[in-house]
Amino acid sequence: MKRPEHIIEDLITRQLDGTPLTDTERRELQEWLEASEANRDAFLRAYKAWGNARLAETRFNTGQALENVMARIAEASRPRSFLRPQLRRLGIGIAAAACVMLAVVGYYRLQPSTVPDIEMFIRQADTPVFTQKEVQLVLSEQKTLLLETQKSTIRYDSTAIRINNAEKTIPKKEAATFNQLVVPYGKQTTLTLADGTRVWINAGSRLVYPVVFEKQKREIYVEGEIYMEVAHDAERPFSVHTGKMDVCVLGTKFYISSYGRDRTQEVVLLSGSVSVAPAGRSDRGIRIVPGQQAILDTSESLEVREVEAESYISWIHGYLPFDNDPLSNILERLSRYYNCRIECTPEAEALTLSGKLELKDDPAEVLKILSATAPINLQISGSGNFRIDYNPTTNNPN
Template identity: 40%
Template sequence: MKSIKTPTKESNAFWEEQLLTEKIREKEFRVAKNIILSANIPHHTISEEELSELWNKIEKSNKQKPLQRHSRLIQFASVAASLAILFALSYTFWSKQSNNDSSLISIAKSMQIQGDSSAVQLILNNEKNITLDQENVTIEYNATGDVIVNKQQVAHNIASNTNGPAQLAETNTYNQLIVPKGKRSSIVFGDGTKLWVNSGSRIVYPISFEKDKREIYVEGEVYLEVTKDKSRPFIVSTNKMNIAVLGTSFNVTAYTSDKEQSVVLVTGAVEVKTDSNKKIALTPNNRLTYTGGQLDVENVDASLYVSWVEGLYIYNSEKLGTILDRLSRYYGKTITYDARVSELRCSGKLDMKDELLDVLAGLAQTAPITWQYNEIENELCITYK
């Protein structure tokens, strides 16, 4: 545990040797390592009886498979003991989590960043924080593991989301993208999959996809065009849903502040599994909503729900409160309104490349509203006219 919490060159070399020679399993090691790094594990999680039983199993295993040299026996016993305790701690930790939480969801929850930032943050290996103040940020991982932001290389030879095996990072094996309100971003992974990330969103993803799946965690809203790979399904996890695909394009909305989460399928097919173990397959132009444990699927014009990628907001008989909430998130401005305004229904199209006041002026042409700016609270107050 000390070698994971406070690594040295020697300890890193030791673990790399164990992985390269396949003396320990890479996937189990990475999971255990992430738990040690990101979780505050109580010291009393393993009883003396459990520890005694672990040591007995280790000793029994070593006697059954004697090694040629005494030094190797000591080394392997040490590795086995360390991993046995790590995995026992892992089991105790995960058993306390919700049965519906995957390891990535739990890891993503533990990687929450405290405080607020008005800039896009790209955090590599949970260590290197790259702050980007542009309104739109484009991130690309190339085949050699380089990270390119807005056509400029910001990191070299970091394990990327390619077909190759994951590299052993010094601190963590997950990257994180945080897009605040008023900003947007996009990511192109090494397999060609592209994500458009809307305002107020967070993405957690491994530095290298696994051999049997490609999984990311999403809070907020993303539109994905997934590169087809029959051997490795692409999985989008939220705190309430898992969406599995092989190759397709779809939109996911999963803001933690919203009661409703949704999936809109544009092309291909997806299967959605909720935290209540409900499963459903979607076909193009299906929109799934999940609210309070209830699933609903309706046929829609999917293009309306992904128009935000092009900077447009197209809405059809939408509650004005919902429209104003989306504008608030998109522009990063506080907008308040009363119940009468919230219940008004509107249809139309807004160009969100325009300034917010120009957008509201266009909205006011189809709805009986007016607004004023509160300098003290730094917010726009919308009232019924």
């Protein structure tokens, strides 16, 4: 027996609001979801609206959403009386989401199905683990590939996913809508997306992207450090989301650093033009030109600086440059790259160095080279950790 529509709407609202459902109600909702693709699409849209309303006002204009939804309900000549208990029971943010959900069930259900939103996928995906040895390519909930090579290459073409120059080929039909690439500490990966865009992913980074981009837009999500060469497509702007920052381009070359534990996030432009804004705040976006760096701080303020852009992507060529940089900054980058602990005395941290280091496979080799050219002593523990002390008797060629 088909349940009245307003009962299904109530079940979805309670499910999203966290109100417990009985076993019978859960079965009813599950049966409704399994009944058609349109029902599942309606629920996905409701989930997205609910999540956005919960995040922050900057991510969801609740007043405008409510106004738009009520207009659509009126156009469809649907009764509004049952909305009032929902609005009283839920907070204003959730009320707006509930209204969006109701309109989705009653109005959007008739519209064509769309690809699930990348932000929804991010919320549902497992937290990545960067400490394991292999690169993880998550194709679906049931299929994850582990890549053991130091520098892996992955390419998506019209029919398949080709890994390490077609050493392994996966039919695209085996992959879900969104794939996830997790690059552990000490490794790098090069990825070619379906539109021809190339992405270099540094150690300790995560990338989420669609197997096939939508017709109107291209968007990916990143945590960590990447360099991109975006394939030009005037009809489909390319957006990169970090959770705190949105970067929008058409076709260009740029670098992003968005490690979760850093207080700032940054974009460096090598060619073309990009717009940078706090997440969900395109009205506060700024445009930078090649040779400029945009820095987003914890207060969501953006600062622009002139920089030597090429130095920010030196890691894709296997070396780390530094120009009168504090030793503390150099060691922080090495510690992140190799996932190792490097203790350093305050006197040594204050040293400034210039030059470049080759990023060898073994961090001990890199630190030994550093200690041979700077007034420091290096100690290596049995557990693979390092300690650096200031040694003024060592000659510093700089």
